[in-house]
Structures are given as structure tokens and as C-alpha cells.
Amino acid sequence: MALQDFNILLYEEFEILDAFGPVEVIGELKEHYRIRFVSQNGGPVTCKQQAAIDTLPFGEMDSSGVLLIPGGYGTRPLVEDVEFMTHLRSLAEAAPYVLTVCSGSAVLARTHLLDGRKATSNKLSFAWVMTQGEQVDWQKKARWVKDGKYYTSSGVSAGIDMALGFVSDRFGEEKAMQITKYMEYLWNRNQDNDPFAI
Amino acid sequence: MALQDFNILLYEEFEILDAFGPVEVIGELKEHYRIRFVSQNGGPVTCKQQAAIDTLPFGEMDSSGVLLIPGGYGTRPLVEDVEFMTHLRSLAEAAPYVLTVCSGSAVLARTHLLDGRKATSNKLSFAWVMTQGEQVDWQKKARWVKDGKYYTSSGVSAGIDMALGFVSDRFGEEKAMQITKYMEYLWNRNQDNDPFAI
Numbered sequence: 263m264a265l266q267d268f269n270i271l272l273y274e275e276f277e278i279l280d281a282f283g284p285v286e287v288i289g290e291l292k293e294h295y296r297i298r299f300v301s302q303n304g305g306p307v308t309c310k311q312q313a314a315i316d317t318l319p320f321g322e323m324d325s326s327g328v329l330l331i332p333g334g335y336g337t338r339p340l341v342e343d344v345e346f347m348t349h350l351r352s353l354a355e356a357a358p359y360v361l362t363v364c365s366g367s368a369v370l371a372r373t374h375l376l377d378g379r380k381a382t383s384n385k386l387s388f389a390w391v392m393t394q395g396e397q398v399d400w401q402k403k404a405r406w407v408k409d410g411k412y413y414t415s416s417g418v419s420a421g422i423d424m425a426l427g428f429v430s431d432r433f434g435e436e437k438a439m440q441i442t443k444y445m446e447y448l449w450n451r452n453q454d455n456d457p458f459a460i
Numbered sequence: 461m462a463l464q465d466f467n468i469l470l471y472e473e474f475e476i477l478d479a480f481g482p483v484e485v486i487g488e489l490k491e492h493y494r495i496r497f498v499s500q501n502g503g504p505v506t507c508k509q510q511a512a513i514d515t516l517p518f519g520e521m522d523s524s525g526v527l528l529i530p531g532g533y534g535t536r537p538l539v540e541d542v543e544f545m546t547h548l549r550s551l552a553e554a555a556p557y558v559l560t561v562c563s564g565s566a567v568l569a570r571t572h573l574l575d576g577r578k579a580t581s582n583k584l585s586f587a588w589v590m591t592q593g594e595q596v597d598w599q600k601k602a603r604w605v606k607d608g609k610y611y612t613s614s615g616v617s618a619g620i621d622m623a624l625g626f627v628s629d630r631f632g633e634e635k636a637m638q639i640t641k642y643m644e645y646l647w648n649r650n651q652d653n654d655p656f657a658i
Contacts, residue, residue, distance in 0.1 A: 279484035279643065285475035286616065289509035297510050304513060311487035312495050313513040315478070316504060384644060385469070415643035418484065419620075445477065446582060446615035446656040448648060458644045 267327025269357075271350075272307040272317050275336030280363040281309070284330055284425035288356050290441045291429065298323060304347055310334055319375060321347055329357040330420070333364025333384060341375045341394055343346040351375065361413040363421030370412070371395025379409040384417030384457045401460035405450055416456060423450045465525025466493040467555075469548075470505040470515050473534030477616050478561040479507070482528055485623035488639045489631070496521060508532055518547055527555040531562025531582060539570045539592055549573065559611040559626060560616070561619030567595025568612070577607040582615030583658045601657035604650055614654060621648045631640050 268288050270281055288295055301307045304319030331350075340346060351373040354360045362370045367383035368391040370376055377397035382393070382404040392400050401407050405426035406415040408431065415424035426449050430438035456460045466486050468479055499505045502517030529548075538544060549571040552558045558566045565581035566589040568574055575595035580602040582589070590598050599605050602620035604613040606629065613622035623639055624647050628636035640647045 277484070278480050278487065282476050282480040282509075285509050285511065286475070287478065299511055311480075311483050313483065313497055316512040386642065402652075417642070419643045419645040422617075443656065444584065444615070445617045447617040448646075448655065450646060457646065458641065 264444050265296045265363060266294065267324045268330070269295050269323055269327045270297060270299050270330050271311075271332070271353075272299055272301045272315055273336050273340055274308060275334050276307070276309050276332045277334035277364060277418060278309045278311040278313060280331070280332030280334060280366065280421050283419060283422035284361065284363065286424060286427035286445060287429060287441055290444060291433070294433070295328070302349065321351065325353050325356040326460045327357065328359045328361070329353055331360070331366035331369055333362070333366040333368075333417070337365045340369055344451070347372055357411070358414065359411050359428070360413075360423065363415050363424070364417045365391055367391060367414040368394040370414070371398050376412060376414075379412060380407050381409065381412065381414040382407045382416055383414065384420075385460045386417065403454070403456045405453045405456045407453070412443070416458060420450075422447065423453070426451070426454060463494045464539065465522045466495050467521055467525045467527050468495060468497050469527060469551075470507075470513055471496055471534045471538055472506060473532050474505070474530045475509045475532035475562060475616060476507045476509040476511060478530030478532060478564065478619050479528070479597070481617060481620035482561065483622035484643060485620060485627060485639055486496065488642060489627065492631070496525070496558040498525065500547065505560070508534070518551065523551050525555065526557045526559070527551055529558070529560045529564035529567055531560070531564040531566075531615075532639050535563045535608045537565050538567055545570055555609070557609050557611065557626070559613075561613050561622070562615045564590055565589060565612040566592040569596050574610060574612075577610060578605050579607065579610065579612040580605045580614055581654045582618075584615065586658060600610065601652070601654045603654045604653045605651070614656060620645065622652070624649070625651060
């Protein structure tokens, strides 16, 4: 079977663990996915924690791949960028699965693709996130939520739990557990158990 | 107080979460640390998961900063690189604290600076790690270990727990707990509780 792309969407001031926690998990699926780091214009993108990551521009990515949208302070200007949001909507429509972490959920919500669907986000900025998608059925107590092809997670480290949930749904729980052993990670596997709920 | 550098040592084929889990934690100490990504020769360094990160060369780093050494498959050639190991030993000697994650502990052990000290590493390659420091008092059951200025952790995600332990030791448990809330992270705060022990 040909490898499918797993596209990690980066932008200035993204939150480092939102992106690279799930990347650690998905990196163990080398037989299924090729990880690509993408951004609107390509080139180096700097996260809040000052790491500069090389990216491909949207124009060079395979939009039939899975799409992951991390959160971070950089989401605030992003949701006001009409050109970016228009492009993101078409990328999210084309993707077989879209995963968001933390305030990455707000960015996806702004495309209206989550309207009428259940979704969650990080708890410290939940009020702002909700204003980005008033037709979304926001879940205040959830580690992560799956609704159709959309996976949305709570803040930062919850993205790791969601990525393991995605692996379990797609490739079986045994595969997910193998990855937790490799990562020596204590998976919070009950998606309804959210100790940070507000 | 002037900011101190917190130097993240990168090399080809490092494990992404080993480095960026702790970076997420340390990134919340902006009033204390400036994070720098460094490598032997500088320029882009590519991790196992194919992210290329821009780095400063050893020659441009402030060696009085804290030093973090992640693990990964890339440690295997690294410990045989005499020039690198000589340089690393002097960097580790100069650093006020040295933190290692996963097989990053093997790299530090190879400098002999851990001789006679307690240390740990990831469980899936523990046998190999032990051969890199035969005078080290290796701890097979530990999430992380502190001995003097050296913090060593178990595999991959254990680096996040160790980084929070470092924050707690240096800046108080309340600060560590604030960071876990920001990250929505369930900290495995008992360093002796190691469910992945062999």
C-alpha cells in the first residue's frame, strides 16, 4: 500500500507540543504515513518556544493526506487572515481526517466545517474558542472528541492522547498500546475523563 | 536577573518528543531561561520524524547555560564520534545542570561524567545504554533520577515528567503545577513510580 501523507500545519507562534506530541505518535506508523510539515508560504516557521522548523508551502502538499492543526497564540491573527482561512477550508474538506489540538480547534471552527458537530479545545481559552464557531456543539468536558472525520482535543498534551485514540480507531488498540510502550507514555485513554474541565 | 540559556542539543535522528516535551515545559519559564537549539556544526538538524530544526553551532552557544540531551537512534553513531564526545564533555562540565532523556543518558554516560552516579534511561534499550557507562549506578526502575547537577530520565515521554521535576526543584512545586495546568498534563510526579521498569 502506498504511504499517505500526514500533514502537520505550522504557523508562526504555534505551540510546540501541540504539534510534536502527535508527531511522536504518528511517527511510529511508518508503514502507513509519511509526515510532512506544511505552512501557507513554506520555509522556516518559528514556534512560541523559538524552534524554527522547515516547511513546504500549501501549493506543494498533497491535500489528500491527513491534516493536523496545532494550537497556540498564533491562532489569534490566523483566524482573521481571510486568504489563509479560505485555503484552510479547502484543505480540510479534501483531507480524509482532520485533527486539531488546543486552540487549533478554533481555527478549524472558523471554517464552519465543525458547525453542528461535537468538538472540544483547551480549557484556559475556551470562552474565546467558542466565539470562533457559534454553531459548534462545544464539549467542555472531554479529553478529545471524534465526530465524523474530525478529531479535536483539549489543551497541549491532550493531543498525544487524541493521536493515540486516532491510532486505536484506525489500526487497533494493540497498535496504540505498542506505541505507548515505545514512548513510555501513560495514555489517558478514556476520552471522557477530563480532569481539566471547567 | 539576566536570562540564562537553556541549550537543547540536537543531532541527526534525535527523537522528537525527547527534545520538545521538555522544551514545552521550560518554555513556560520565560522569566528565567532563553531556549537555544544547538548542534555540533549548526544549521538544520533533522529528527527521526523528519522535522528539520535550525540550530546554532557549538562555537556560538553560551556554555554556561543548562544543557538538555535528548535520545534517539542517532545516539548510536554519536557515541563513536570522538570529536563530538570531547566537545560534549567540556560542555557538560561547564553547564550548571545537565538533563538527559532516554538514550541521551548513554551519550552523557560515555563522557564518564556519570561514573559513580545514579542515572536512568529508556527501558527498551537499557542493555545497550549500560554498556556505554559501566561505572554508572544504573537505576532500572525510575521515571527520572537526580544526582548532583545531573537529571536523567526514562524513555521519551518521561522527559516531560523530569522537566517538571527540575522546575519543582528549582522554582517550587507550585510553579510546576501551574505549568501542568497550562499544558493540561497529568504529571507522573513520583519519580520512583516507573510502570515501564524491566
